Structure formats: C-alpha cells, structure tokens
Amino acid sequence: MASFQIRKYRDDDEEAAKEIFTLGMSEHVPSSFVHLLKQPLTQMVLTCVFCALLASSKSFLLPTLAVTLLLAGARQFVGYMFTSYIDASLKKDLNRICDTYLGHKDSCFWVAEIEGRVVGTVACLPAERAAGCLELKRMSVRRTHRGMGIAKALCRTVAEFTRERGYQAVVLYTSVVQTDAQKLYEHMGYTKIREFVVPEFVAKITNFSLAEYRLDLQQGGRRD
Template sequence: MAEVQIRRYREEDHEEVKEVFTLGMSEHIPSSCMHVLKQPLAQMFLGCVFCALLTSSMSILLPVLAVTLLLAAGRQSVSYMFTKYIQTCLEQDLNHIQQTYLDPPTACFWVAESQGRVVGTVACLPAEKDQNFLELKRMSVKKTHRGQGIAKALCRTVADFARERGFRGLLLHTSVVQTDAQKLYEHMGYQKVSEFSAPEAIAKLTNFTLIEYQLVLKQHRN
C-alpha cells in the first residue's frame, strides 16, 4: 500500500482536485436512478403508462418502447441534476479555492496525496447557520484508493483544525443515496440532526433528500 500524505492544497493541485470531486459525484448517478425507481410514484406512473399503451395498442412492443424511453429520460434528468450541482460547486468555491478556503484563517482545504497524485480532498469553512461550527465540505476519495482509511484521516484532520481554533463542532450535508458516506460519518461520531428535500423540482418529486450531520467536539484537556 502506497504511503498517503494529507497536506494543504496548492495551486498546482487544481485540475486533479476538480477531477476527484467530479468523478466522485458522478458515481452517484446510478444509485440515484435506482432510488427514483424505488419510489411508489415513479412505479405507479410507469405501470400506468405501460398498461394504458398495452390496452390501447394490443401490442407489447409499444409499451415496452415507451417505458424504455421514459427510463432513459429519467436517467438524463438525474444526470442533469448532478451536472448542475457539480457546476455550481465549481463556480461557488472549487474554482476559487485560495480565496475561499486558504486566505481566511478559519477555513482550509486539504488533499490526500499518494505517489505524487491527489487521491482525496476535504475542506471546511464557518457554517452559515451557526458560526460556532465549521462545515465540512468537498469530501471525496478516488475509488481506487478507498478502504485505506483516507476518508477517516481527512475527517480527523478537519476535526483537529476546528478544535485548535476553538469551534464547538462540525456539521456537514450528504444525500440519501450516499450510504457509504453516511456510514463513515456515523462511525466518526457524527449524529444525524435533520433530513430535507433537495431544492430541485425532480428531487422533490422523487423524495431525493439531503441529510445534515453534526459532531460536537471534545476539547483536549491540558
């Protein structure tokens, strides 16, 4: 197993950071599509379309074709939702990492480096809803390097940073389909505090929810 170093972001990391984040988010498209298909509303809609076309056409070909096209359209909609989210993240902060995370003293951005390549990322900055908390953001580890404890090490790095600067705790948001991330955060001591619908219309229709986790830090005693 190659040695992994966690260090502060440098400008030359930019393209690799974008790649790690983009690929990591894109991996959730298939599981999001499955989540949509498991929803009763989606199943009822597809079933009604199939039965209506089967009854009216007296042929199996037309309803099968129609349902296939609807499934393809649904996948495109989910892909669009993720593409839009990735683009928003790039515009909000990932194209301005120095200004967003490194210039302010209470924010930071780290990368996990292995054999000269960026294989993981994480960042934090003061939470908008509670300035006593830092928000953990942009957590991602390359698929080829998972299972090596990198995500846990990144989580601990953020926790140490927050503790050293006197923050009460950390909070973060993840989605209902990111089950591995949920397990990681719960293993690291985070508690689920709320669950709410993502703002996009398709997310509301398909019950695609976001989950907020919170970790209250224990301060080291001198």
C-alpha cells in the same frame, strides 16, 4: 501499500482536486437513478403509461417500448442533474479554492497525497446554518485509493482544525444515496441530527433528501 500524507492545498493541485470531486459525484448517478425508480410516483407513471398503451394498442410492443424510452429519459435526466450540480460547485468554490478556503483563518482545504499524486480532498469553513460550527465540505477519495484510511484521516484533520479554532462542532450534509459516506461519518462519531428534502421542485417530487450530521468537540482555545 504506499503511505499517504495530508497537506494543505497548493495552486498546482487545482485540476486534480476538481477531477476527484467530479468523478466522485458522478459515481452517484446509478444509485440516484435506482432511488428514482423506487419512488411511488415514478412507479405509478410507468404503470399508467404501460396500461394505457396496452389497452389502446392491444399489443405489448408499444407499451414496452414507451416504458423503455421513459426509463432511458429518466436516466439521462438524473445524469443531467448531477452534471448541473458539478458545474455549479465548480463555479461556486472549486474554480477558486484559494479565495474560498485559504483566505480566511477559520477555513481550509487539504489534499491527501501518495507519491506525489493527489488522491483525496476535504475542506471546511464556517457553517452558514449552524452557528459556532465549521462545515466539512468537498470530501472525496479516488476509487482506486479507498480502503486505506484516507477518508478517516481527512475527517480527523477537519475535526482537529475545528477544535484548534475553538468551534463547538463540525457539521456536514450528505445525500440519501451516499450510503457509504454516511457509514463513514457515523463510524467517525458523527450523529445524524435531521433529514430533509431538498427544496427544489424536482427533489421534492423524487423525495431526494439530505441528511445533516454533527460531530461535537471538546472546547479548546481559539487561535487568532
């Protein structure tokens, strides 16, 4: 098995970093669709549509077709929401990684590399909603290179950077459907400190929640 190295981001890593993020987020579309189907509101709407059409048409064909079309539309909608989030993330920071993460002493962006190929990413910067903490962001590893300890190494890189900068803790946010990520963070010593529903209307009606995790660190001297 080829060994990997963690290094700071370079300009020529941009396309690989954006590709890894995009593919990683797109993987959550199926699980998000399943999450949507499990919600009482979704089940109630599908049941009401089916029963109403069955009562009016006296046939199973029309209500079955209608429910199938609703499911297909819901699946497309979930995909659209993730595409919108990916596009927003690219515009927010991934199209200007150097400016966002490498222009300040308390932020950074790293990549995991194997034989010259970028296979993972992670970043951190001062947390907006947690004073005295850095926030871990943009953690992703190519599906073909998981199970090699890369994600754990990326987590440790952020923790060490945070400790060296003299911050109290690392915080991060992950969604209800990212169960593998939650298991990883808990294995690395993170504690879930709260869970909350995203304030957007669509997230509220689908009960799409985020979990905030925190890793407390031993204090060290802050570097300038």
